[in-house]
Amino acid sequence: MFKHKHIETNTHLHTLIIFALVFLSTIAVLNAKDRNTQPANDGNTVWYSPLAVQNAEAARDALEYSGYYAANGKKIPVKGNMQQLKSFFDALNNAKSKKVHIAHWGDSIILGDIISESFRENFQKQFGGNGVGFVSFNCDDYGMRNSTIVKFSTDWKEASLFKRNADKLPLGINGAVYIPESGSWVKYEIGKISRTMRNFVTARLFYANAPGGGVIRYSAGNSPEKTARLESGASLKELTIEFPANTTSVKFTFDNCSGGYFYGVSFENGNGVYLDNLPIRGNTGVALADLPMSLLKEFNSKLNFKLLIINFGVNVVSPEHSNYIWYEQRMEKVISYLRQAFPQAGVLIISVGDKAIKKGTRFVTDPGIPSLLKTQQAIADKNGTAFYSLFDAIGGENSIVDWVDANPQLAAKDYCHLTPLGGKVVADNLFESLMNEMKKLK
Numbered sequence: 001m002f003k004h005k006h007i008e009t010n011t012h013l014h015t016l017i018i019f020a021l022v023f024l025s026t027i028a029v030l031n032a033k034d035r036n037t038q039p040a041n042d043g044n045t046v047w048y049s050p051l052a053v054q055n056a057e058a059a060r061d062a063l064e065y066s067g068y069y070a071a072n073g074k075k076i077p078v079k080g081n082m083q084q085l086k087s088f089f090d091a092l093n094n095a096k097s098k099k100v101h102i103a104h105w106g107d108s109i110i111l112g113d114i115i116s117e118s119f120r121e122n123f124q125k126q127f128g129g130n131g132v133g134f135v136s137f138n139c140d141d142y143g144m145r146n147s148t149i150v151k152f153s154t155d156w157k158e159a160s161l162f163k164r165n166a167d168k169l170p171l172g173i174n175g176a177v178y179i180p181e182s183g184s185w186v187k188y189e190i191g192k193i194s195r196t197m198r199n200f201v202t203a204r205l206f207y208a209n210a211p212g213g214g215v216i217r218y219s220a221g222n223s224p225e226k227t228a229r230l231e232s233g234a235s236l237k238e239l240t241i242e243f244p245a246n247t248t249s250v251k252f253t254f255d256n257c258s259g260g261y262f263y264g265v266s267f268e269n270g271n272g273v274y275l276d277n278l279p280i281r282g283n284t285g286v287a288l289a290d291l292p293m294s295l296l297k298e299f300n301s302k303l304n305f306k307l308l309i310i311n312f313g314v315n316v317v318s319p320e321h322s323n324y325i326w327y328e329q330r331m332e333k334v335i336s337y338l339r340q341a342f343p344q345a346g347v348l349i350i351s352v353g354d355k356a357i358k359k360g361t362r363f364v365t366d367p368g369i370p371s372l373l374k375t376q377q378a379i380a381d382k383n384g385t386a387f388y389s390l391f392d393a394i395g396g397e398n399s400i401v402d403w404v405d406a407n408p409q410l411a412a413k414d415y416c417h418l419t420p421l422g423g424k425v426v427a428d429n430l431f432e433s434l435m436n437e438m439k440k441l442k
Contacts, residue, residue: 134265172206208263211257285334307345
């Protein structure tokens with residue numbers, strides 16, 4: 001964890017570190033042609049190549065110990081109703097003997113497993129677990145994920161909250177559903193940076209509506225290909241596959257599975273904590289109430305979530321609006337809906353962060369942010385959830401400018417989204433605050 005005190009950084013050490021970052025970034029560019037083609041920037045998302053991310057994070061540790069991070073971010077408490085998190089804290093204490101799943105929904109602020117990845121790493125270091133948890137098929141952010149490298153064929157059909165769902169297909173906990181053609185495939189490979197996500201021994205594949213005769217072929221690494229038959233039926237099914245120790249990649253190929261609904265795979269390795277990164281790009285969070293209740297309950301029966309994190313806001317804020325009562329009313333319904341689907345889980349709302357707009361020659365906090373922040377705090381208070389102000393954790397008004405100007409950068413030059421390094425600062429401070437609350441409830 002970061003120490004909350006001033007540390008003078010040795011100038012020579014800092015110079016060497018910056019040189020290393022430049023050198024590693026150059027290597028990333030030279031090797032970029034070996035990666036999948038990345039999706040186009042949609043204007044609201046900053047994409048980072050996995051290799052560049054890994055190289056930056058390799059230098060992260062040296063910066064961390066040089067005291068660089070002591071000057072960034074602000075340690076603030078988790079507020080609100082802590083009592084409703086007690087069952088989650090109790091589950092953490094028993095995580096050596098049971099699996100504990102956390103759902104982390106959010107907008108583009110968590111695309112690429114940002115925030116989630118480091119938050120997960122903290123939980124797994126303290127309470128056990130080894131694996132990334134739930135990863136979608138054909139995920140939108142495959143070009144920026146560091147924790148899991150995802151490749152797939154281009155013939156998948158998709159419906160989602162972000163794109164469209166004209167046929168009203170049942171969307172899963174990830175806000176999406178994927179339909180393969182015969183021969184469609186997807187390959188997952190664990191990233192090499194994380195200290196806790198080095199391999200997996202279990203892959204839990206979630207699907208529904210599989211046709212009779214549907215078969216999945218799978219191979220781990222260079223091992224011989226095996227097959228598994230899918231169970232037909234409209235309800236959510238789970239295909240659990242066990243692999244040899246230290247497995248780091250697997251490829252699934254789908255034969256005669258057309259018309260089936262496929263959601264994702266949870267990669268696990270024994271008991272412990274698994275934090276599922278569930279980004280829904282371009283969303284305000286209100287669409288979570290559009291996910292089928294029956295399907296959410298079926299996912300809950302299999303994953304038994306103990307904590308629900310709701311991390312939206314950037315798509316709500318507008319400089320033209322100061323009244324977000326409509327959002328408050330809609331999100332109250334979302335929280336009630338999710339509690340009905342996951343009655344055993346605690347709820348943590350993470351607010352909007354800082355987002356800057358240009359005013360003259362300067363970048364300043366969007367004037368809609370303070371009003372939205374108050375609204376999100378009110379949502380938490382009225383509905384008895386826990387609350388964490390990402391805006392204050394970043395540093396408050398105009399702080400995103402300092403994060404963009406940091407070297408290396410903690411926020412992207414859109415003055416809104418965080419880099420993986422910035423996500424780590426947030427995750428580390430949030431984890432420390434949450435553990436402080438856990439100690440108080442003992």
